[in-house]
Amino acid sequence: MARVTVEDCIDKVDNRFELVLLASHRARLISQGAAITIDRDNDKNPVVALREIADETLSPGDLKEDLIHSLQKHVEVDEPEPDPASLITTAETDGFEVVEGEDDDLPEAVTFDRMSEEELLAGIEGLVPPEKSDDY
Numbered sequence: 001m002a003r004v005t006v007e008d009c010i011d012k013v014d015n016r017f018e019l020v021l022l023a024s025h026r027a028r029l030i031s032q033g034a035a036i037t038i039d040r041d042n043d044k045n046p047v048v049a050l051r052e053i054a055d056e057t058l059s060p061g062d063l064k065e066d067l068i069h070s071l072q073k074h075v076e077v078d079e080p081e082p083d084p085a086s087l088i089t090t091a092e093t094d095g096f097e098v099v100e101g102e103d104d105d106l107p108e109a110v111t112f113d114r115m116s117e118e119e120l121l122a123g124i125e126g127l128v129p130p131e132k133s134d135d136y
Contacts, residue, residue, distance in 0.1 A: 019053070022053065023050050
């Protein structure tokens, strides 16, 4: 029978719930083939994990970081911001027409598709109102 109790580990990890999380995560790592840092002494993986925490052969902070990393489904990668000059050159692909002047590096003006008031009103008149139903 294992002689490791929660009281042996509680001075290393303050919260008992966190201790259980860290020890269970470490036990899973051991069962997946991670190297143990103490003698096994015919103990099972959860007991080995508790003994490693009690003997301070593993840092609880490192175990906590590893646990958090293992639970993350989406790891955000910090990518550099795009160069402002590259944003100007991609404006043509976004549906804008770039009008360039003598200086080929920077565009002078950007023109947009324009619609007259009459065209707007004709477009609105062409819209069909939704059918009324008894649900509302």
